[in-house]
Amino acid sequence: MSLITSIYMGTPVATPSISISRLRSKLKGRVITPQDADYDAVRIGISRDSVRRPALIVRAMDSNDVAHVVTLANEAGMELAIRSGGHSLAGFSTSEGGIVLDLSQMKVMDIDVSDRTVWAETGLTAGEFTNEMAKYGLATGFGDAASVGIGGLTTGGGIGFLVRKYGMTIDNVLAAEVVTADGRIRYVDANNDPDLFWAIRGGGSNFGIVTKFKFRLHPVNxxxxxxxxxxxxxxxxxxxxxxxxxxxxxxxxxxxxxxxxxxxxxxxxxxxxxxxxxxxxxxxxxxxxxxxxxxxxxxxxxxxxxxxxxxxxxxxxxxxxxxxxxxxxxxxxxxxxxxxxxxxxxxxxxxxxxxxxxxxxxxxxxxxxxxxxxxxxxxxxxxxxxxxxxxxxxxxxxxxxxxxxxxxxxxxxxxxxxxxxxxxxxxxxARVHQAYPDATFERLAEIKAKYDPTNFFRRNHNIAPKAK
Ligand SMILES: Cc1cc2nc3c(=O)[nH]c(=O)nc-3n(C[C@H](O)[C@H](O)[C@H](O)COP(=O)(O)OP(=O)(O)OC[C@H]3O[C@@H](n4cnc5c(N)ncnc54)[C@H](O)[C@@H]3O)c2cc1C
Structure with missing residues (x-):
């Protein structure tokens, strides 16, 4: 049993505070446990599903934090829930007894106005992104609600106010930074891990955690x-x-x-x-x-x-x-x-x-x-x-x-x-499968087997790795 699991279950361990403090010392972001005074407030605020009680909530500040938590959760065999905007309609942004990796502090935007592209961290909401890009008369289309996170929305597809003119949100993704189940931070695009790049545009969070997307911007004023x-x-x-x-x-x-x-x-x-x-x-x-x-x-x-x-x-x-x-x-x-x-x-x-x-x-x-x-x-x-x-x-x-x-x-x-x-x-x-024609589903299962063979990323609309 890992130290963190022990802490959650209340089992007396020799140095529980040291293991949490060790974790804290490795991360730039905050680690919130049930012992913290604001645990309940944070827990309820992170998800539309306010009932579940995670063992830990980690507020990552950058992709190194994300990679560290992925490695830790994977080694400890703990469930990992990913939270961007917290709007999962299936309650996937929180966990009972697992770790919630909350990306909502990761909001850096790096815009190239002349190129009409922007790297945007996935803790941003659609509203935050849209308001900032509007200063340049530019936009990428997301959905119909400002508070929805660009992380969950984009990995699933993205159908919104600009869909007929500029396509789905994924049609405007040029590249991404992804932390995979092995803890690696990968740059993916049409030439680098192209299969992974394909899968994260519509396949949801089955393949890794996207820490930032490079979006194409359009003149929308x-x-x-x-x-x-x-x-x-x-x-x-x-x-x-x-x-x-x-x-x-x-x-x-x-x-x-x-x-x-x-x-x-x-x-x-x-x-x-x-x-x-x-x-x-x-x-x-x-x-x-x-x-x-x-x-x-x-x-x-x-x-x-x-x-x-x-x-x-x-x-x-x-x-x-x-x-x-x-x-x-x-x-x-x-x-x-x-x-x-x-x-x-x-x-x-x-x-x-x-x-x-x-x-x-x-x-x-x-x-x-x-x-x-x-x-x-x-x-x-x-x-x-x-x-x-x-x-x-x-x-x-x-x-x-x-x-x-x-x-x-x-x-x-x-x-x-x-x-x-x-x-x-x-x-x-069965309903998840209906989101994908058979050929697409099969290809997703193959890519899952390559990048996440143990189905570590499973708190989602799951696509199981294809059996060998
Ligand atoms: C009020 C409301 C309005 C909506 N309107 C629209 C709309 O107009 N168009 C539309 O397309 N959708 C819409 N949606 C659906 C929305 O796209 C999904 O609920 C989406 O999953 C929410 O993303 P989130 O980041 O807010 O949620 P979260 O709960 O944080 O995450 C949802 C899922 O995405 C995964 N995920 C989150 N961030 C990442 C990441 N960085 N990398 C990998 N996986 C990640 C999580 O694991 C989880 O499974 C709406 C939802 C709500 C509640």
Missing amino acids: IIVGGILVLPAQADVLAAFAAQAEAAPDELSTIVNVMPAPPLPFIPPQFHGQLVALALLVYTGDVEEGLRVVAPFRKLAEPIVDLINPMPYPAMYLPEDPNHIAAAAIRSKFINQIDERTAQIMLDQLNSSDAPVRIAQFRVLGGAMARVPADATAFALRSSRAMVNFIVEYANRDEADIHSAWASKALAALEQDAGVYVNFVANEGQ
């Missing part, structure tokens, strides 16, 4: 976008989807059909009533953008129309850092959002009384679809739309009820074209 709230009617939703599909790549959209939240800009009579809260981003010429969004404004009498030219980071809505609700989510790609599909979404929403229940759809295509299916570990390139059923809730005793509802709602949509791994919850191995 003033966009035409914002919030458009329309009536939640099947014909309006279907017409929105058709319009979004016909729109130029410069426009990406996300529609949340949900009870209207009590926000000041939404008229009170709609609060709690189902509405379609759409987020639109047009990146390109402002006049042209206004022309492209005009038909969306005419689909029905808007309840709220906040579509305007605005700085790109303004698309990220303010979030309360102290409010980390639990979420139940079920997701899949589908081929078409027609009136029948839209009506099923509305019927499903009407079958729950959860205050925050959402049927979200995103019309895809554009640059995302033009990347060859075998270029990265995300292969479901021809997916035309993604649908997510989501419930956010405060009372964790309700978890099963909301997960069951989300599963039932998803199943009611007859179409099924696979799933995006970053929106898979705790749904079992």
Whole structure:
């Protein structure tokens, strides 16, 4: 039994404080144990899953810290959870009795403006990255929430506000620094460990810990976008989807059909009533953008129309850092959002009384679809739309009820074209496999066997090493 395991289990050992202090002396970052006064506060803050109690939380400061902890956890046989933004929908960013490697202090950005590239450490959130790059009129696309970590989002794929114009986040990764299970710090790109470079773009955290990514940046300054709230009617939703599909790549959209939240800009009579809260981003010429969004404004009498030219980071809505609700989510790609599909979404929403229940759809295509299916570990390139059923809730005793509802709602949509791994919850191995066509899954399992033959990185949507 390793010293650290002994400490966690409360077994008397001769020099427990020395072993922790030794660990502390080797790391630049902080080591937090259950004996620390702020252990509970840190533990609860690191993950959407606040129940688990890790033996150690290590706040790494650089890739040497990361390599050291990987080696230590591997030698001790302890579970290692990786935490970037802490938004894992399956609760993978924490561990019961294992080590949490918290990357959130690693936020260095090294931008080359003339080259339009940036090396960014993976402790950054999408919002932090986006705000900093906006100072140069540049951006890489992430998701729809500022607080999501670029580590988890990018290793899984990344589908957000710029997806139709500039592809998925992984389509803009040029290189990475990765700590593998053997504790090595590797520089990977198309020429160096190209198989590993392929796998970390969509295969999740199975292959190593990415400490920094080199991203391609695009000129994104003033966009035409914002919030458009329309009536939640099947014909309006279907017409929105058709319009979004016909729109130029410069426009990406996300529609949340949900009870209207009590926000000041939404008229009170709609609060709690189902509405379609759409987020639109047009990146390109402002006049042209206004022309492209005009038909969306005419689909029905808007309840709220906040579509305007605005700085790109303004698309990220303010979030309360102290409010980390639990979420139940079920997701899949589908081929078409027609009136029948839209009506099923509305019927499903009407079958729950959860205050925050959402049927979200995103019309895809554009640059995302033009990347060859075998270029990265995300292969479901021809997916035309993604649908997510989501419930956010405060009372964790309700978890099963909301997960069951989300599963039932998803199943009611007859179409099924696979799933995006970053929106898979705790749904079992078969569901993880559905994120990858067989050939992709097989290749990932081979690469896993090469870089992580003991399946050390297993607190994730796991891809087991291919048996020899
Ligand atoms: C509110 C919300 C909105 C979202 N919106 C979008 C969206 O618009 N588009 C989209 O694509 N996704 C979206 N997601 C899904 C999101 O991409 C995933 O939940 C993602 O895994 C979160 O990353 P994280 O770093 O915040 O989470 P964490 O919990 O820190 O990590 C999640 C997983 O990634 C692994 N991981 C984290 N960092 C690293 C790293 N540096 N190296 C290797 N593995 C790592 C962890 O092991 C864990 O398995 C959303 C999620 C939430 C909760």
